[in-house]
Amino acid sequence: MKVLVAGGAGYIGSTVASACLDEGITPVVVDSLVTGRREFTDGRDFYEGDISDGALIDRVFSEHPDITTVVHCAALIVVPDSTADPIGYYEANVGKSLDFLRHLRRNGCDRLVFSSSASIYRSEDGSPVDEDAPLGPQSPYVRTKAHCEGMFADIAAAGQMRVLSLRYFNPIGADPKMRTGLQLKRPSHALGKMISCHQEGAAFPVTGTDYPTRDGSGIRDYVHVWDLAAAHVAAIRRFDTLLTEDTPATVINLGTGSGTTVRELCAAFDRVVDTPLATVDADPRPGDVAGAYTAGDRAERLLGWTPRFSLEEGIRSSLDWIPVRDDMLRD
Numbered sequence: 613m614k615v616l617v618a619g620g621a622g623y624i625g626s627t628v629a630s631a632c633l634d635e636g637i638t639p640v641v642v643d644s645l646v647t648g649r650r651e652f653t654d655g656r657d658f659y660e661g662d663i664s665d666g667a668l669i670d671r672v673f674s675e676h677p678d679i680t681t682v683v684h685c686a687a688l689i690v691v692p693d694s695t696a697d698p699i700g701y702y703e704a705n706v707g708k709s710l711d712f713l714r715h716l717r718r719n720g721c722d723r724l725v726f727s728s729s730a731s732i733y734r735s736e737d738g739s740p741v742d743e744d745a746p747l748g749p750q751s752p753y754v755r756t757k758a759h760c761e762g763m764f765a766d767i768a769a770a771g772q773m774r775v776l777s778l779r780y781f782n783p784i785g786a787d788p789k790m791r792t793g794l795q796l797k798r799p800s801h802a803l804g805k806m807i808s809c810h811q812e813g814a815a816f817p818v819t820g821t822d823y824p825t826r827d828g829s830g831i832r833d834y835v836h837v838w839d840l841a842a843a844h845v846a847a848i849r850r851f852d853t854l855l856t857e858d859t860p861a862t863v864i865n866l867g868t869g870s871g872t873t874v875r876e877l878c879a880a881f882d883r884v885v886d887t888p889l890a891t892v893d894a895d896p897r898p899g900d901v902a903g904a905y906t907a908g909d910r911a912e913r914l915l916g917w918t919p920r921f922s923l924e925e926g927i928r929s930s931l932d933w934i935p936v937r938d939d940m941l942r943d
């Protein structure tokens with residue numbers, strides 16, 4: 613079986629491609645390399661270019677007519693950048709996704725697995741959320757994900773595509789074989805900041821200490837990226853059972869079901885490293901929310917998927933990835 617992984621040189625897409633390879637599914641990668649890394653495509657079928665480039669997508673399908681399914685992870689994902697450049701974000705994430713769907717349809721492909729984000733939930737009070745929880749995207753970036761989900765559902769309802777949107781909670785860790793991982797050198801997300809603060813001997817700022825959570829810090833659902841990748845493999849394998857004429861579009865949360873506050877994440881980090889991480893209380897980030905974690909059993913029911921890795925294993929994996937990343941990616 614062959615799948616097209618759009619954005620397959622990025623963090624999630626490259627890990628999904630690795631998991632596919634390990635499961636006997638051949639990934640064909642399309643990536644513009646705007647944020648993705650060529651190194652993550654080594655030894656894989658790779659086409660450099662844009663998902664909106666019709667001639668490129670036509671070429672991919674003519675050279676790989678046996679592609680059955682598309683995993684669409686191609687997107688810009690930086691929240692503050694999306695606030696500074698909403699036009700660029702809507703163009704890249706929504707406009708180009710629409711073009712991409714047109715190209716897929718022209719090439720007879722109607723199976724789409726879409727990378728969505730659990731940050732589209734309202735998540736104001738730190739409660740668990742299932743797939744029916746109210747949405748309330750807080751930034752242009754997250755709104756692009758919500759718009760894509762809506763757009764794809766409309767197209768699916770017209771019988772022109774079948775779409776499974778996977779709403780990721782907060783991915784951590786790397787491919788256990790260390791082929792790929794987070795490409796950013798200075799990530800701004802919580803675990804990334806913890807690792808850089810720990811390396812530099814600086815205090816980690818706990819941004820927001822007055823949220824309605826058990827200890828006042830923000831709550832999230834940290835899920836190992838290798839578990840996420842396994843969920844994609846299950847989605848690819850079960851696609852035709854899940855997405856039918858009667859149910860042409862659906863959404864599934866991908867999280868562990870365990871909420872972890874920032875202070876709990878710090879404590880887990882300390883269990884993994886030798887010297888404890890210093891922390892300092894800080895103001896909340898602009899537009900930040902208390903957060904959420906997944907509820908319900910839809911992923912298990914529909915995909916037969918449950919996450920296997922613990923929080924500590926995810927932290928350990930992220931730490932192990934740093935020297936590999938520095939060696940593999942020189943900038």
Ligand SMILES: O=c1ccn([C@@H]2O[C@H](COP(=O)(O)OP(=O)(O)O[C@H]3O[C@H](CO)[C@H](O)[C@H](O)[C@H]3O)[C@@H](O)[C@H]2O)c(=O)[nH]1
Pocket residue numbers: 689690691729730731753780781782783800801802803805816817818819820829830831832874897900902903
């Ligand atoms: O230096 C930091 C960084 C973060 N946090 C806190 O850690 C929690 C998690 O923050 P992250 O930035 O790691 O995660 P978010 O869920 O806020 O957002 C990230 O994960 C989302 C996935 O759901 C989207 O991908 C989004 O683009 C990305 O920024 C929040 O309470 C935040 O306030 C700190 O205390 N200190």
